[in-house]
Amino acid sequence: MKKILIVFLLAAAILSGCTSFLQKENSKDLLENSQPENKSEEINQEKNPFKISNETRNFLLIGVDSRGEEDSRSDAILLARYEPSGDSIKLVSLMRDSYVKIPDYTYTYSKLNHAYYIGGKELLKETIEQNFGVPIDHTAVIDFQGFIKMLDAIAPDGIEVNVTSAMIEDMGLELEPGKQKLKGSDLLSYVRFRHDGQSDFGRVDRQQEILISLKDQVMNEFSSPAGIARLPDIVSQAMKYVETDLKLDEALSIGASFLMNPVTEIETLRVPVSDSYENKTYEHAGAVLQINFEENTEALKQFLEAEKK
Template sequence: MKRWSICMVLVFLLAGCGYFSSDQNLNTQNEETTDIVSPFQHVNEDGEIKETPRNKPFSTYQKTTNFLLIGVDSRGEKNSRSDVIMVARYEPTDKTVKLVSLMRDSYVKIPEHPLNYGKLNHAYYYGGKTLLKETVEDNFGIPIDHVAIIDFEGFVSVINTLAPNGLEVEVSEEMIRDLKLAGEPGKRVLKGEELLGYVRFRHDAESDFGRVNRQQQVLISLKDEAVKQLGSLEGITQLPDLLSEMFKHVETDIKLQDYFSLGATFVLNPVTNVETLRVPVSNSFENKSYDHVGAVLQLDLEENIEAIHQFFSDEGEGG
């Protein structure tokens, strides 16, 4: 399986990277997977190991594309649940990224669930990225073009690579106690493992709702760090090494050839608009409990599907 960083996918989208793909690229994806010796090598038809060219001509991607971004509640276990579920919609012609966070406790129909219904994050546990993708598409009417997955170790590596000096965030008194941080509440700079704890924190009145807001905040902040690092000629020369590190930690179905096109077009088509939405939207759900899954968010699916469609339309607004 080729590897990519979930944060880098979103970072490059937010920073305005072009994305080049074609039907031929997609059709050859599975055939080429076993030919990758390292992120930057391949095996040719004669069985020889060759360096993959990094300077091929590229085209700016013009088609709106939906990425399913999955943060896995795992440190390497075989079976795990998805801790973060987001859809990033890249609209290159409008220079816009729209980010939808789907709350993991949403009660949805899961095709392979023993009782047909369960929490959204259970879909990944039962059937991995394929079943989660199908569940998102079936319940929310969002067609998914590509999937990217990151686990805890990968998240920390991405943070340390993109933001070695940390990110400034707002830390509450509850977080100070729960995460065992030194100092007082307020604006703080957190790094690596601390930021992992920050985006996973849920032990206050906002619970998962606050966590979703923090996840969106950190991803957008990572975009800003990527702009700083790669928004110059000197930064572009460092791109292959940066992407090589990112390439190690997360699964995706994005083609290696496109991996470089994303980075190469980083400064050519800057995104000027970033919008966010949380699903379920306000006043569109009830807190329920079922014996087989425990506490869930019982969604008014019709209302939430309409909110998503409106958000993805030209008139959509974040919420």
Template sequence: MTNITRVKKRDSKKKRFSIIMFFFPLIIICALFMYGYLQYKGAFENSIKDSVLDRTEIEFTPVKSKDDKYNVLLLGIDARDEEKSRTDTIMIAQYNEQTKSTKIISIMRDSYVDIPDYGYNKINAAHAYGGVETLRKTLKVNFDLDVHYFAMVDFKSFSKVVDVAFPEGIEINVEKAMSKGINSTLTAGTHNLSGDQLLDYVRFRQDEESDFGRVRRQQEVLKVLSDEFSEINNVVKLPKVLGTITPHIKTNMKSSLLFSIGQSMLFEKGNDIESMRIPLEGTYTDERYEHAGLVLRIDLDENKKAIQSFLNE
């Protein structure tokens, strides 16, 4: 074999090696993309069978954000009831696109407020009266709070996502025995709770704390889940989690923004979610009205100032 032939063979091997090395990363990326797509598709198809959210369009007139902060109205719905029911959970999540941080405001559902066109009642009656749009107007009238997006979440998604992401459960210190008004029997102590048990934990309200304890536990579990999700492999888990929860969410957010907010809340390591409860301690009294029952008569001015300070600081 001549030297020229040897050189040509070496050059040919080098060229083949270079071509392989060039395409190898693309092959890996394509394989990961296909794996993620199949995980998402399988989870979506499995989850959509249980979704009972009405897919008709929801009336909602959003306000455009003037900066990089987006206020999202989060509504927890028990979809066994009609969607235009009293909302079990009312939260405002503010996502800061620049800092990739999230703040959460939980509004007590018994807060006595002025519902436009309907008069004073509990804030969770606003959704029953006129849907998401009436609740948006109620937040603006009482708290000068602009809402840019909404996300209605079926509670089924909560327990399903927990079971998908954490098959062994989430470790929670249950402060007391809980069974009344929920489907599980929870004993005091530290336990790994399944999705259904965790949902019962955050919905329990049959004690002296009533709705205040329920809101406190909701915010506690959000932070625990944020910490837990930041520890798991994003690439492996995220497509399956998104596929599981998507059929149980009704929103006007674009998929890209929904993805960014979800990733910020659940997958950003070290992301400390700031939270606030409305009404603030010392800014409300218990009152009873014939048309509304037992309500929280709140100092609107004090709570409005607190919200603006919390979101704009």
């Protein structure tokens, strides 16, 4: 099975993790060797897959609760910010039950994930931008089938997680509680589990946990110049698993910036932040999180714009 460069949606959009621990000296040598030596090669410079991206970008990463059905809701909603000059990626999980204002919606307000249901990724993007004041440069969407395929490709031996008795019963697993390695569809069930006291908040924690774990799983894929040379083909294959407005040359450009500026950390935030919301119920929307927008937009702004100390 072909190795995949994507770490769930995060890496699908910004090619995360796999170059996190790559030595800059090796990557510089390869990148320098990819530059044209004569004028005829210079004509094709725009096609050079190792053109470096220097732009800070915000990505909307959407996991949908679908196995191929036409209608679906966004099961996971994340914002990711990549700054080529830094050594970390900032990842924000937006709670899907957040009660937000949806543009041109009959009831004005509803759950955040309802925006995707009625208007797809474009309406969800617009809703986030208007409610939280964060401009979004690119979107990427993946469904359950794509998620399982990538998990099996990236981590064929599974990922070690802490499995509780409640999870084992809910998922129908023949395992003992404690540290266990889960694969593909079982990992999907793990990140979607919410039948305990933590509900969706625990689900968000597990989504972030798996993203960070997958980063380490693929670090060896590009730990050598030979691995870097396979970048264009692997990125092309990886992008088949997602629906994204990120073009192949843009993905390659961002990937090349990782080679020059390795990312060693994923910083995370959950919105709404602690003590900034109330549990409410509305007839048209059901149980929601009624959030303090002023507090959360400020927390989000500080998190995304703060420089690492």
